[in-house]
Amino acid sequence: xxxxxxxxxxxxxxxxxxxxxxxxxxxxxxxxxxxxxxxxxxxxxxxxxxxxxxxxxxxxxxxxxxxxxxxxxxxxxxxxxxxxxxxxxxxxxxxxxxxxxxxxxxxxxxxxxxxxxxxxxxxxxxxxxxxxxxxxxxxxxxxxxxxxxxxxxxxxxxxxxxxxxxxxxxxxxxxxxxxxxxxxxxxxxxxxxxxxxxxxxxxxxxxxxxxxxxxxxxxxxxxxxxxxxxxxxxxxxxxxxxxxxxxxxxxxxxxxxxxxxxxxxxxxxxxxxxxxxxxxxxxxxxxxxxxxxxxxxxxxxxxxxxxxxxxxxxxxxxxxxxxxxxxxxxxxxxxxxxxxxxxxxxxxxxxxxxxxxxxxxxxxxxxxxxxxxxxxxxxxxxxxxxxxxxxxxxxxxxxxxxxxxxxx
Numbered sequence: 200x201x202x203x204x205x206x207x208x209x210x211x212x213x214x215x216x217x218x219x220x221x222x223x224x225x226x227x228x229x230x231x232x233x234x235x236x237x238x239x240x241x242x243x244x245x246x247x248x249x250x251x252x253x254x255x256x257x258x259x260x261x262x263x264x265x266x267x268x269x270x271x272x273x274x275x276x277x278x279x280x281x282x283x284x285x286x287x288x289x290x291x292x293x294x295x296x297x298x299x300x301x302x303x304x305x306x307x308x309x310x311x312x313x314x315x316x317x318x319x320x321x322x323x324x325x326x327x328x329x330x331x332x333x334x335x336x337x338x339x340x341x342x343x344x345x346x347x348x349x350x351x352x353x354x355x356x357x358x359x360x361x362x363x364x365x366x367x368x369x370x371x372x373x374x375x376x377x378x379x380x381x382x383x384x385x386x387x388x389x390x391x392x393x394x395x396x397x398x399x400x401x402x403x404x405x406x407x408x409x410x411x412x413x414x415x416x417x418x419x420x421x422x423x424x425x426x427x428x429x430x431x432x433x434x435x436x437x438x439x440x441x442x443x444x445x446x447x448x449x450x451x452x453x454x455x456x457x458x459x460x461x462x463x464x465x466x467x468x469x470x471x472x473x474x475x476x477x478x479x480x481x482x483x484x485x486x487x488x489x490x491x492x493x494x495x496x497x498x499x500x501x502x503x504x505x506x507x508x509x510x511x512x513x514x515x516x517x518x519x520x521x522x523x524x525x526x527x528x529x530x531x532x533x534x535x536x537x538x539x540x541x542x543x544x545x546x547x548x549x550x551x552x553x554x555x556x557x558x559x560x561x562x563x564x565x566x567x568x569x570x571x572x573x574x575x576x577x578x579x580x581x582x583x584x585x586x587x588x589x590x591x592x593x594x595x596x597x598x599x600x601x602x603x604x605x606x607x
Contacts, residue, residue: 202388205375205604207244210344212253214311218342218367219244219377220359220599222349222583223259223277232276235284237351240583242284244348244377245314249285252311256341257281257289258297258359259349264321268295278316290315295322298337306341320359327358335362342367348377351562351584353599354591364602376603379583384600386559386580387591390527391420395557399523400592401516401547403428404530404564407451412593413529414458423468423523425516427508427532427543431472434459435496443477443499470519472496474509476533476540481506485536506540507533513546520550529561529592535568544568552577562588 210217221241226233241257248255262272278291290313294301297318305315320327326334335358339345345367347353352360364374376384390398400421402410407430418424426434432445437455462469474495481504482489493509494500508516513532520526528551532543548569551558558578560566563585569575582588590597 202384202392202600203606204381204384204600205373205606206381207247207346207375207377209606210373210375212248212251212344215253215343216256216306216309216341217248217253217344217346218256218258218338218363219248219346220349220352221257221259222351223274224261224351225277227271227276230271230276232280235280237583238277238280238284240379241348241377244346244379245285247378248346249312249314254306254309254311255314256306256317257314258317258320258338260321260327260352260359261319262321264319264324267324268319268322272319272321274316274319281314281316285314287314292317294318297323298334298341302341320357323358328355330356330358330362332362334358336366338363339366339370343372345372345374346377347374347599347603348379349599350380350383350582350587352587353380353584353597354587354595356598361598361602368604374602374604376600380599382580383582383584383588383591386557387561387582387588390525390557390559391416391592391594394420394525396525397422397523398525399423399425399520401425401427401526401528402530403430403532403544405429405446407433407448407455410530410589411451411454413589415461416594417527417592418458418461418465418467418469421467423470423519424462425470425519427472427512427516427547428530430530431508432505434471438471440497441499441501442505443501443503445499445505468519470515472508472512473515474511475499475505476507476509476543477503477505479503482534482537482540485534486538489537489539491539508543513543516547517550520547520554520556523554523556525559526551526554526556527559527561527592528565529563529589531564531568535564541572545572548572548574561592
């Protein structure tokens, strides 16, 4: 995967119409934004283009838009918040057509440093999600230069991520990545392709099936692979352990055996839980008080289920992190939403916070866990994309990264 991409620092935006694909897929409640992290993350790129005298046109999706365009998934609240953050008026084009006459007129009236926000790209339905030629061309017609700063959407070959770049490039325009995308490429991409060693990868989460290619790819790249979370029980069962009523993916037992053999053949350390925190059943509701005990991983009673790594495992994993120079972590060690079952995840987060290594959190639940547990400011990088970061860790080429111009 070519990771040396043209960035906003390499383009001359002055007087040019610059279309920036952002990730403004923010949570809304009663029309109000409940978390503006993604908006704040986009500000450095937007501000740079304003300062350079660009005419800045922003686009993004919001929500899944299953029942057609609607005010509940309009980007109007984002325009309001952006205006506050930038300290200047953001001209929101509310037209559900996204790129229609209203958008064309708004862009034509722009002065250098002005900001226009287009309506939710998903309002164009399959034209967006199936990389439609017409919609790609309409987006490209609005701009001279294209910048992708939406890492969370970069694994999707949508019109506003991939298709538009082909048309912009065909008419002689440049395609670059923003600061947020650049940071993801620098940390995630280089951690996998060119890590400072020892390189430790920590994988958790519920299912082995969700991380098949990640496990295989990281085993090739890392020095130590640590497995926790629900997926650990399939590995333990593959080793012949009794796992009681713990979550298991019986169809993936042979795969787990293959990975254990692969680690041995490659001379890599594969660490699995040596003890586990068990309970009679899954907590309901998820944060309910629950009675637990800790047993060795090969001694889970038939009527109990493992819901977190145990204390000895937490120590073992923390020890493995201590000597690392690069650590990538994706997926919690247990049911971290429950305070009683969050101890394993907290122990791993704490060990990452205390190491001098470059620590990279691969989006999704692990990012949520690190934020909730108060360790976010101790990490080198927290990815903004769940699915995108997973695909990066799999070694896949992401359409949004591939679509940017390579530096010559």
